Amino acid sequence: MFKPSCIYFGRILLKFCKLSTKMLGIIQISGVNSYVFYFIPDNMTWTEAQTYCRKHHTDLATVNDQTGLDELLKTLPKGFKSNIWIGLYRMNAKPPWVFSDGSSSLFGPWISGQPNNYGGYQHCVYTDPDGYWNDWKCTDQLAFICYGELLAAGTVQVKPFNFVVSV
């Protein structure tokens, strides 16, 4: 099955998706508060967490700015002190860091000295409960945060074939 690849402008103010090799469609136009985060307390590998989020929500968490990160951290239970997977990863030892949903990483409150790719296999990213990030071994099992797209008031959703343009 063809999986659309998407480009986000703002926090899904506009989301363009490449629908096939020849077409680009506007999939969704939605409001600023269009993300909602879900804390999942079960410990999973990064890939297992990604699979879970895609099945039950939209994807592993994408975080583009401090406001979004603050919203994400609010979902943690009071007193929660462990590290949590977010959607950020890289394919190998070199950047770019990208999010699970395909969007670019424009923001990174790394812990001092990170990312360090310790041991050469730290290709996934957790946030600590204070909101600082570290690259980490993807096969370690951590709790994680999914995001879902919340269709706020004023949201317009269009069917792709209404707005298909050639590229």
Ligand SMILES: [Ca+2]
């Ligand atoms: Ca690291």
